[in-house]
Amino acid sequence: MTKIFETPLYPYTRSPDQDVSRIRHPVVVIGAGPVGLAAAIDLAQQDVPVIVLDDNDKVSFGSRAICFAKRPLEILDRLGCGDPMVNKGVTWNTGKVFFGKRETYKFDLQADAGHKRPAFINLQQYYLEEYLVNRVRELEAEGKPIEIRGRNKVSAIARHDDQVTLEIDTPEGPYNLEAEWLIACDGANSPTRRMLGFDFVGRIFEDNFLIADVIMEADFPSERWFWFDPPFNKGQSALLHKQPDGVWRIDLQLGWDIDIEREKRPENVIPRLRAMLGEDARFDLEWVSIYTFQCRRMENFRHGRVLFAGDSAHQVSPFGARGANSGLQDTDNLIWKLKLVLDGKAPDTLLDTYDAERVYGAEENILNSSRSTDFITPKSDISRIFRDAVLDLAEQHEFARPLVNSGRLSVPCVYDGSSLNTPDETTLPEDTRPGAPALDAPLADFWLLDALGNHFQLLAIGTDAPDFLDVDGIRVETLRVAPGESPTFDDRYLGEKSSAIYLMRPDQHVAARWVEYDEAAVRNAVLRATAQA
Template sequence: MIHDRYQLAFKLYPYERSTDQDAETPVRHPVVVMGGGPIGVATALDLGLQGIPVVVLDDHEGIGMGSRAICFAKRCLEIADRYGCGQPMLDKGVVWNLGKVFHDDRKVFEFNLLPEEGHKFPAFINLQQPYFERFIVERVREAQAAGAPIELRGKNRVDNVTVHDDHVTLEITTPDGPYTIEADWLIGCDGASSPLRGMMGLDFEGRVFEDSFLIADIKMANDDFPTERWFWFEPYFKSGASTLLHKQPDGVWRVDFQIGWDVDRKKELQEENVRARLDAMLGDVEYEIVWTSIYTFQCRRMKKFRHGRVLFAGDAAHQVSPFGARGANSGMQDVDNLGWKLGMVIGGKAPESLLDSYDVERVHGADENILNSTRSTDFITPKSRVSHMFRNAVLDLAEQYEFARPLVNSGRLSVPCVYDGGPLNGPDALPGGPARTRVGSPCPDAPLKDGFLLDRLGEVFTLLTIDAEAPETLEEAGVPITRLALSAGDDASGALAERYLGEAGSGVYLIRPDQHVAARWDSFDETATRAALRRAIGLE
């Protein structure tokens, strides 16, 4: 069932006939994105802001219904902020820091995700996916008005693709009939069931967990629950083997009930049965059911994310169980990784082989997410008597002893991926440098006199110097490097020095357009910097 609030501006890009449909021969586009969800539209936004023409084909006409993903992590928000839509998400979202874990009717322990001071964004916000999507589409509209070459085509369903050595042919169906276009590059962002993946005869590898979870989004008359993440193992109210409670904007609460594998889904989704579970949990509380759904844990990915001129991103490339908020967050990191690389290839500044590093780095990210999600799922849904006894013994110990609390796994929450040992990594020559800013890591934020560090990074290669000398500009292989000169004294809190210098007295960082560290040194070395840049764009 769907409440009206989830129909907000659903038709954001209603069908319009394009000139391509009247062309005598198929029109060739530099990039076509298949799928208009948040990952597909974010991909188009990334490329369009670089001035690269991109067409998004979606068989719908805008935002999908239902809250679906609701937890968006700091790294995801930082990426969105670089695209110009992070602040509206933060303004609308519910910031939460405290989580509590219960077993039966007892609180086992609580944890605080509030990050250290000196970050523009919090650890997490809760925000219904339709809002997240809408803010990205609205930013696309602003970019279009400023001249960004982005097209969003609703009711354009791709029925067939033919992959050639140097392009892809797409056959499309619309309300006005079929037409054909070509693309130099095709990006599949068409979701977990990915028709594109099926057309190409590709599939997922991984596990499907034999358990089901019932989602119920509700709006309560008396909103007495705190803005926290509450997770029950074997809850005393017996509405499921486990239960999760989250607050969302508009006074809506998300409840997840673990209901078992061998269930009648149609019966479970009947309103009287959903209400029976909610009533047992909430007691005498008035509420309105906003949206319901049932999902199954799946931890799977494609073997490769690049197939010649076709690349996959988001749920089309990988799936993880939702506990830990790793789905949409990892999809945005795919966009973050792919956008600048494809832009450099299209711009003739990097070889096509640079896109192989997208596959390597984001497969690494997917495997990291799958590992964490699998461990969470195994802990939440033990499949044997012995594993169930072990899980409950850990919970009992964690109630009294701090050493056992890290073993409790109600969903390891999403953190940004570090590309340790990645193919683009240059030297790590900063003795005493902090581990959190090692080569391959995403740059942590830090406060500056005039704002935040991450606001000064991104879009181009940056040479960040902290109490070190270097040229203001540098160019290698036609790629400019822009210097950002800072001093540890620019941050009175000491966070900049702590996060980027550690025990070193000075530091020089080569930072990629996606704000990941490509190389670092204790002082500027022109030869090493040039070599690191060449490696970062796939020339070495």
Template sequence: MLEDRYALAHRLYPYARVADQEAAAPAHHQAIVIGGGPVGMAAALELGLKGIETVVLDDHEGVGQGSRAICFSKRCLEVAHRLGAAGPMMEKGVEWSLGRVFHGDREVFDFNLLPEEGHRFPAFINLQQPYFEKYLVERIRQVQKEGVSIDIRGRNKVIGIDHEGDEVTLQVETPDGEYRLTADWVIVADGASSPTRNMMGLGFEGKVFEDNFLIADVRMKADFPVERRFWFEPTFKGSGDSALLHKQPDGEWRIDFQIGWDIDRKEELKDENVRARLDAMLGPMGIEYEVVWTSIYTFQCRRMEKFRHGHVIFVGDSAHQVSPFGARGCNSGMQDVDNLGWKLKRVIDGQSPESLLDTYDEERLVATDENILNSTRATDFITPKSKISKIFRNAVLDLSEENDFARPFVNSGRLSVPATLDGSSLNSEDGLPDGPERSRPGAVCPDAPLDGDFLLDRIGDRFAVLAIGVDVPDFEGDLDADRLVFAKGTIPVLDERYLGEVKQGVYLIRPDQHVAARWADWNINAVRKAFERAIGKGAEG
């Protein structure tokens, strides 16, 4: 049974014939996004808000069916907020930060993903993916009325791509026949099976793990707390070797059951077999439920060798795919968009060399490999490959019940956090080495509450100089960056997150809110040099 939300959202952008289909020669656009999922829509919104004329081509007419991604991280919400779409997501989503780990019927420990105060957003919200997509589309509709050039075309399926020099040509299939388009830049966000990637003959290498998981979204009235619950070797009969429970909006809950490798998918998805597993878990508690959506997924960790191919750039699942435990799929794709947008804008405007886009590859490949490593480790812990591995895994679980030292070894899915871009060619040497590790060059700026708003709101999507306890003169005309100056001691949280034990500091922050450089004092020459490096115009000597 499908929820009403799918029917309501299905035709968010119904097919309509456009002038480009009548043109004698292919119409040209600055940017075309292939794929209308959450990452594709976020990419279109990112580019459009930056003044880049953008067309979205999607082979459907609205959001997909099934909740699929449900866990959206703090960093993902910060990006969505910058795009103007986080409000309804927060209003609808279920906030959580607490997780509990069980072995059999015993709770072995719990953890808090965001124990400190002073952040606009929680560690995570749970929100069914159709809602997440829908709110991005609604935000696009809003900015379209304000003159932002984003054109969403439903039932426009890309069936051919030709890339020569600085121009990309697309062959597009519609209900009224085929037509051609050209673009300066093409952003590919058409999912893990990416037809575009296949048409270009590009590889997607990695590992498929020999296990399957059954997803069941159920509507029920239950008094479970709002937290992530994970069971190793659950005692409810027939559930498999692990299970996961999450609360979603609309009185729905996501339940995952590990069901093994050698299975008959059609049999497992039969209503009576799905209900047998759910009954074993929920029946003893007398909980009645309604099945909303089911699916089976296999753990996979794969990526392209590189994400940029000239003027065709891959983002999200089309570029990389990870196992779902840890919520690293859509969250990582949103960070792809965050990394790419400002760089592409600078290149289009002639403010940076095209080689700046090579750092999208450099930085997001590092982030992807980190995600794959964490996802692989989680998979190996959740699904031991040998009897000895399982004995070791269970010993760790037993130890963790009473011993703090063992808990970091328990891996039920390391939950998504933004990658720290250590070693990026856009970073400068750390001039504040005794400053906090969490705000070192390459890290995403930790947020902090200010008077009436938050630090990340003030930084926005431009370069910024943040100074605490340092008198920074007005550098207008000398540096294309905003200036944020605070006296030390006025905002203790800001001091804690950016100074720690040092007396003062100056930070250069990128438009994607990663730290590019930091120093103990103001030096316009050092800052200018770091800025040039951060925009791709040369490294430090």
């Protein structure tokens, strides 16, 4: 594992751009973390030239984001990285909550039958970054227009009406670039955000948590264990998660008034871990960090030709796995819109809907993350009394269990109320309404989501529709599924109806639906879904 941290995956090489006064690229991405690489891969798969700039040349040190939900795994499938993630990751469905020494609550996140991907996997972020870089190399070998430039640090940015100009420092000196569009994916401490004078709004909670990645042999099951007021961390909380390679993630609440650098020293971390794991436990520390709960976002994710995604746009506390999972949903929402704008098939106001839809998603995450944080770390005596009463009651009484909040786990964002949705007048199933991501289902020879994505499609079920439709240069292809082919599919897309037509966006979200084909309605829905009606 040390090797993966130390080996440059995209070492610095001199670019021809450094030998010209200035050159313009359609899209430049700042940040070669999971969100930036996902954005770049999505663009390259659709033949949009993209440059990724990063001041590093390696994967991130430490596990960082580890918990990946089903919807982001489905997005990674579309990007060509889903299989290595699931093959390497630890699949888990069960979570247990302890109060003191007692188990008070247990939940099962097993997804309904009929999904290709599991509810959650645990996998260190450095593996995801490695798989994404490997995918970049595959695309380069296929001749796709994508490039990562390591040790290229953006030192200055200027916004203009028709471009963004960048000054970039390298080991061989500075050079300049122009970008028609800039996507900032440079993390929670985003230099891009700072250079442009933007900031977050929201809450910083007065609490700190220690993260320790521990390598050990242990017979704990592959479950999420969360403790309130455990005997080994009295008055605080703790979390245990299993990762691949015998690595275990441990989170320990420390409180607010601490010396962060002192608490990160091994001589202070190890006694805390021994108190939790037992004096005889044998383990090695791989990585230690301390984080502060933050639930904040930029007021807007679009600023002219600069678009922010991932942690550079929003931050949430880590309990709930809403950080990296949300960032991947950002790029999933953004890239198809940017592609249409670059191709001249949609107005650039379509990108305003990236801001609207993903701010909506960020607000949903911040609300859930804030509620979790308030439950985990009560801010008053009465809040603590309430929390402890809920935990006591949950052990014996079903009604109290939904109130237990050790982190509301990541769920797909449904863009209810989006201006891109066609108003729905059907009585088709609620879970596949306009704005919702498509639900996977097994069909005769393939999984549904493997056949959806990257362009507009009609999903025709038990009713006729043309093979394709051209709507002002936007090609809409038809995927036909016969009723009765899959009971799971019928339940999710037909309900009590015998036929249906779904208009699917390139990001696999439902844009509109009807019980039978109507060409005029479909054309209007495509125009609406591309901000042209």
